[in-house]
Amino acid sequence: MLLRRALILSLLSALALTACERRKPVATAAPAAVVPALVATPVKVDIQASGKCRIRCASFKADWLAFPPQPALDAALRVVAEAPAGPDMQGSLRLLGEGFLADAVAANEPWEQMLAAKMLTGLNDVTLIDTENYSYTGGAHGMTSVAYINWDRRLGKVLKLADVILPGRDAAFWSEAQHAHQAWVRSREDAASLGAGWPFGKTGNFALKPDALVLKYQPYAIGPYSEGTPEIRLDYARLVGVLKPEYLPAR
Numbered sequence: 001m002l003l004r005r006a007l008i009l010s011l012l013s014a015l016a017l018t019a020c021e022r023r024k025p026v027a028t029a030a031p032a033a034v035v036p037a038l039v040a041t042p043v044k045v046d047i048q049a050s051g052k053c054r055i056r057c058a059s060f061k062a063d064w065l066a067f068p069p070q071p072a073l074d075a076a077l078r079v080v081a082e083a084p085a086g087p088d089m090q091g092s093l094r095l096l097g098e099g100f101l102a103d104a105v106a107a108n109e110p111w112e113q114m115l116a117a118k119m120l121t122g123l124n125d126v127t128l129i130d131t132e133n134y135s136y137t138g139g140a141h142g143m144t145s146v147a148y149i150n151w152d153r154r155l156g157k158v159l160k161l162a163d164v165i166l167p168g169r170d171a172a173f174w175s176e177a178q179h180a181h182q183a184w185v186r187s188r189e190d191a192a193s194l195g196a197g198w199p200f201g202k203t204g205n206f207a208l209k210p211d212a213l214v215l216k217y218q219p220y221a222i223g224p225y226s227e228g229t230p231e232i233r234l235d236y237a238r239l240v241g242v243l244k245p246e247y248l249p250a251r
Contacts, residue, residue, distance in 0.1 A: 035153045038127045040065040040119050045093045049101045058104030060097030062115040064089065065129065073129075073151055076158045080131050080147045081115055100135075112136045123208040123249065125154040130207070146216055146229045148207040161204050164247040172242045174202060177215060180232045181222070188227075198223050208247055212236060 043066050049058040064081065066089035067073045078085070078092055084099075086092035093115070104111035113135040120128040129149040136142030150159040165173050181200045185191050201222055207214040212233040219225050236249055 035125045038067065038070070038119070038151060038153055040067060041089075042066075043089045043093060045090065045097055047094070047097050047101065049105050053110060056110045058101050058109065058111045060100050060113050062093045062097065063117070064093060064115055065117045065119060066090075070151075070156065072157060073149070076149050077117065077129065077131070080117075080149065081133060104137075109138060111138070112142070120207075121210060122150060123210050124246065125152060126159070126208045126247075127151045127153060128207050128209070141225070144219060144229060146218065147205055148214075148216055150206070150208050159208070161206055164208065164243050166242060166244055169242045173239070176234055176238050176242065177202070177232065179238075180215075180234045184230070184232050188223075194223055194227075210249075213239065213243070 043062065043064040045060065045062040045064070047060050062081075065077065067077075068088070074089060077089070081093065081096060083089075083092040083096040086095050097113070100111070100113050113133075115131075115133050117129055117131045120130055122128040127150075129151065131147045131149065133145040133147075134142055150164075151157075152159050152163075178200050185194045188194055199222075201217075203215050203217055203221070205216045205218075207216065212235055215232045215234070217223075217230045217232075219227075219229060221230070223230055236243075240248060
C-alpha cells in the first residue's frame with residue numbers, strides 16, 4: 001500500500017512540473033530593425049534669360065530632389081549638380097541657373113542646361129538616386145554627365161565602390177568587370193570598332209540595383225558619342241566572395 005501511494009505521489013509531482021514548464025513563456029528572437037524609407041522633396045527650377053534673344057532665349061531647368069533630413073545626401077546632390085551652397089536645394093539650383101544664364105547672355109548665345117534626378121529602388125537597404133546633367137553651350141551637340149548615388153539607409157551614408165568590395169578583392173572585381181565589358185562589346189552592332197578603338201576603363205560610378213551591379217560611363221569613355229552613357233551589368237552570382245555580404249541579394 002505504501003509503495004502504491006509513493007508511486008502515485010511521484011506521478012502527480014511529474015505532472016505538476018510538466019504543467020509549470022508549459023506555462024513558461026517561450027523566448028523568441030527580436031524582430032529585425034525596420035530601416036525607414038527615404039522620402040524625397042521635389043525641387044523644380046525653370047528660368048530663362050531676360051532681354052532680346054536672336055533665335056531663342058537661353059534656359060535653365062531642373063527637376064531635382066532634396067532630402068532635408070539627410071544633409072550628407074543633399075551635399076552629394078549639390079556636388080553632382082555642381083551647385084553652390086545656398087539656403088536650401090531650391091536656392092542652390094537657382095543660383096546655379098542664374099550664373100549659367102548670365103554666362104549665356106554675355107556670350108549672346110541660346111545656351112541650355114537641364115538637370116534631372118529620380119529615386120530608384122536599390123538592393124536591400126540601398127536607395128538609388130539617378131542623376132543627369134545636360135548642357136548645350138554650342139557645337140554639334142550638347143554634353144551629358146550622369147551619376148548614380150547609392151544611399152545606404154541603414155548606415156545613413158553615400159556608398160563608394162570601395163565600401164561595397166571586400167578588402168583585398170579589388171582585382172577580382174575589376175576582372176569580373178572586364179568580363180562583363182567584353183560581353184557588352186559583343187552585344188553591340190559595332191562590336192568590331194568598339195573592341196579595337198575603345199578599351200575598357202574603370203569607373204567609380206555604379207549602382208546597386210536589385211538584379212545586378214551596374215557600372216555607368218560618361219559619353220566617350222568606352223565608346224563613341226552614339227553609344228550615349230553605356231552601362232555594364234555585373235551579375236551578383238559572379239560577385240559572391242567579391243562584394244560584402246550585405247551588398248549581395250539574400251540567398
